[in-house]
Amino acid sequence: MGNPNSLSPTNTATPLTSSLLNVQPHTPAQKRALSYANTIKSLFDEVLSRKLPADRILANYFREHKKHGSKDRKIIRESLFSLFRWWGWLKQQHASQPTAFFAHLSACALLEAHPWQDIANAWHELSQSDRDYQQAQSLNVDDLKGKLALIQQLFPATTCKAEDLLPDWFWQVCPLEPAKQNRLIAAMSSRPPIWGRAQGISSQTAAAQLQALGIDATAGHYFDDAINLGSKSMNLNEIDLYKTGKIEIQDLASQVIGQICAPEPHALWWDTCSGAGGKTLQLRALMLAHAVANSRPASGHIIASDIRSNALEELLKRAQRAQCDGISIARWTSDALPVPTDHFDGVLVDAPCSCTGTWRRNPDMRWLDDIQAVSSKAALQLDILSRSSRAVKLGGQLVYATCSLSPIENEDVVRAFLAQHREFALEPVRHPFTGEETDMLTIWPFEANSDGMFVAKMYRSR
Structure with a gap:
């Protein structure tokens, strides 16, 4: 279920100040760069405020x-998210100086090798x-060590560490051994690809059709129906395979949940916290593929439930688009x-959680949340899991999942x-990426270039 606010509508327009950064440009490139910077700073400040x-x-x-236009939108979008991705380092610089924001933007463009180097130079x-x-x-900024060296050269007056890229409180709720910690930081500082699933069509056929449209799609990643769609932005509503429900966007780590469920x-x-139905559709697709x-x-049949009627309405639209029967809702x-x-x-039970496992895609959330985002939810999660377990029949399965990386929301x-x-007992599961058998499974973002996810499978024995 993740963050229940992710689907909340809002009609509030973003107000822009005409000159947030009061400097005098001297070249056409500087004039354009100033315009971009004012827009990005307004958006950045609004997110934080x-x-x-x-x-x-x-x-x-x-x-x-x-x-x-598309180029403007890309510069604004990628620069905004880059600021949050590297904010753990950038916030240590002299932000009080009027020109500091320009230095932050140019640093981001270098850290991520953005193609608009004329704007970055300006x-x-x-x-x-x-x-x-x-x-x-x-x-060379191909790895985190090179990126840190770049930051130290650009801002020699400060000392940065790799662990600064995640908030201090995160390490309190997600303690890790040093080797795994370094791999997590590196993953969290990079953009994950867009992952999808093929439905009613082979992933190879889907990938070939997407490649013909210029999309960097490849098939055969861990699961038969998984597709890597690359990292470039795309308009899904212009892609026939998406419009006809032949592909669904779903992160690879999220796909692990359905594979662990393995529905006959x-x-x-019953999908108790379905949201807009990504895992509901996956469960049904797995049923159909197994049957064929x-x-x-x-x-078989799947009942999807949620507290949000708009999410369930979206689920029904997605199911209709995919011509997928065998799904009903119960709010x-x-x-x-x-x-x-x-x-x-x-x-x-895909329970509401802190969503720390999705910070790669939402780097702003690591700076908007605090430790309570993790520590405050365990009681609710336990309550939802306990109530939902009453629906499991004797010999049935109960699967608990979150997109959190903290034991507080998971193993505990x-x-x-x-x-x-x-009456319930753990059923061992096999890690789909490492082959390791474990009682409870955490998918780390660095294992298969995905989000992070947790899952535990139980069965009712009496």
Whole structure:
């Protein structure tokens, strides 16, 4: 389920100050760079002041300001997210200086090798830095060590560490051994690819059709239906495979959950916190694929529930687009179960969580949240898991998942549940990327270039 606010509508337009950065440009490139910088700073400040997701603020802005072409939109979007990605280092610089924001923008362009180097060089000029931009541009920034060296050259008065790229409180709720910590920081400082699933079509066929459209798609990543769509932005509504439901966008780590559930074609499942239905659709697609592979009818059914009616409406639209039957909805309207007890072969609880596993895609959230984003949810998660478990029939499965990386929301919740519900026991699962068998599984972003995810599978023995 993740963050329940991610689908909340907002009609608030982004106000822009005409001259947030009061400097005098001297060249056409500086004039353009100043215009971009003013827009990006307004958006950046609004995200921090309103504590709303950057992607939502950005979507509102582009909806209200249709004058921007695709290049403008890309410069604004990528620069904004880069600022948040590297904010752990940049915030240590002399932000009180009027020209500091230009230095931050030019540093981001160098750290991520953005193609608009003319604009980045103009930002560097406007920053009035005495650093040699061409020399900085020649540094190798292919890894985190090289990026740190670049920052130290651009801002020699401060000392930065790799762990600064994640907030201090994160390490309190997600303690890691040094080797794994370094790999996590490197992953969190890079952009993940767009992952998708093929539905009713082979991933190889889907990838070939997408490649013909100039999309860097490749198939065969860990799961038969998984597709890597590369990192370039795309308009999904212009892609026939998406419009006809033949592909769904779903991160690879999220796809692990459905694979762990492994629903039988005849099974009855309940997705208790379905959101807009990514995992509901995956469960049904797996049922159908299993049925075809074994020449059996897909007589199973999935009931999807959520507290948000708009999310369930979106789920039904997606199911209709994919021509996917066997799905119905039952909205949560009170603490009472919206479905029968002792009834389901499988129950999936994708619980609301801090979403720390998705920080690669949402780098702003690491600076908008605080430690309470993790520490405050365990009681709710345990309550949802406990209530939902009543719907599992004898011999049925109960799967608990979050997109959090913290044991507080993951292993601790499962252990507390098992201590209170002796009728359930853990069922070992196999890590799809390493082959390791484990009682509870955390997917780390560095293992397969994905988001982070947690899953535990239990069965009802009595």
